[in-house]
Amino acid sequence: MGAYIDHFPREAKLIRSAFYTSFIMLALGGIFGVIQTLHRTDVVRFIDSADYYTVLTAHGVFMVIAFTIFFLVGMFTWAVTTSLERPLEDMSFSWLWFLMMTVGAVITGVTILLGFVESVDVSADVLFTFYAPLQAHPLFYIGLVLFVIGTWLAGADWFRSWWAWKRENPDERIPLPTFMVLTTMIMWYIATLAIAVSILAFLLPWSLGIFDHVNPLLTRTLFWFFGHPIVYFWLMPAYMMWYLLLPKFAGGRLFSDPLARVVFILFLLLSTPVGIHHQYMDPGIAEGFKFIVMTNTMFLLLPSFLTAFTVVASIEHGARQRGGDGYFSWLKSLPWREPAFTGMALAGLMFAAGGFSGMINAGMNINYLVHNTLWVPGHFHLTVGTAVALSFMAGSYWLIPQMTGRRLASKPIALLQVVLWFVGMTFMANSMHRSGLIGIPRRTAEPQYQGFEFEAALGSVSELNAQLAIGATLLFLSLTLFLWNMLITAFNKSAESPGENVIPTPLSGPDDSPAVLDNMKLWTAIAVVLVILAYTLPLASIVSRGGLLGRGGDAFPVSIDYLALFAQVALESAAGLV
């Protein structure tokens, strides 16, 4: 027994590279995050408001496409190799998918950033939701395609490991960490199918000038087909940490392996047929479909509550083994000085708060109150922006030493960092939710209007803005501390055994659960059927009413038209010469 790097030095290198890439993306995302916050609150405005959407697109894409998913591929590789106790089958294949993802992310990222360069007519100010009528330069979509294919190959790599393992262990249950990876990847394959269709069949040809127009509602619906399951793609690695690592850090064991399996299956089944809940306000989708989707969404509460129960119970188990007792005083026996533990616990607490605002978003009628207001970013900075991001950062304090064999540079700073994130996010999320309630819009560079004042029942708009700006500053500070700590750790000379790479066995093991839980084919089939049931009619009605390619309208911005015009002029003058 030893650290991960002692067992799997080649895999550790790959995982390290994935983590470091994700940290670079996080750094870029964070810089744009603080710039846009200070801009929209009118504290510091050094960019042109016209460039706000370039900043916002960069923030969204670097954070939730690049940072989260690069981290995920590292985590999942760790989980599969650790739990199957076998190296990856073929490292050159693994490096291939990592390289594809990196090249894709760089192409997409550079295309977005070229939006700042006026002399180059390339931009991709389409926000991370990138549906029509917003149009990006073709390179934006091409980069995304490469990136997504990279993730598909990564999934194939993990499946390949599992198949190889299964041949050698035909009668054994799938180890839980691998089970989590496989179910999540099946969900991802189903979800990304829609975005592949959206990009390859519509957005890319349209951006290349092959089509004049596309059906915006169709591209929106295809985006959200993918857009809800992607939130679980962000969350599942965080859940994985909460199920596998948090009990370990707390000094306990996972409460129930079967319950964890049920949760991951429920997410596989339910996360795709709910995407239309992001479109409650879209005209062109019948209320009946929206109602069905709302019902499905409410069913998702079930695995969320199961998770809350299992994870908290596992922590409590740790606390009681450490001598804790009573209804609440066991909380005092937890290792609050450990940044990895405290960070994840705080992330979980914020997630609970996000559960509240999510419940409001999910209601078809009450959604009208908050739709497209700052409430919505308030919600997802609690979920992806903290539950996921803070868990990743906290987990890194354990994972990076495992992958490098080096000692964490500073534990006290790490502890300060996670607490600072929690405090900063409390300010920012509080402000965002309350601003949303009084109608302040999201995605707006200058949310102030002539002859109109937002009225806050409690406090004032300037107080809300101050909280937002202070929160963002604290978050940025926290981010800097994290990155600095990681940088020093990566070059730390003092090599010290980072502890053992073991996941404690659950209190109630997989043998207590029916074998059908491990039947991946069955769950895939049910998931596909549910998706077909949920989407056939809405998609058919969108296409029959609006046409596959829509009925007209202009793209924003129309950069490609210049190219077409230029080509036409060139051709005509050439023809004139002849």
Add this chain to the structure above:
Amino acid sequence: MSSAIQEQERERELGHDEFDPIGTLALIGIYFLILASMWLFMYFVEFLGNGPTVVGMI
């Protein structure tokens, strides 16, 4: 965080049958009450208490 430290801090070993997650039940119960009361507030005060926002003239 080395597991040696964790072993040291462990005072007792609790198996599946000796462990009753009452603390968890208490915490989740409180969370549920907060959720329910905040939902009631959002629905009856914020949502129904505000006039229509989309239809008609101000």
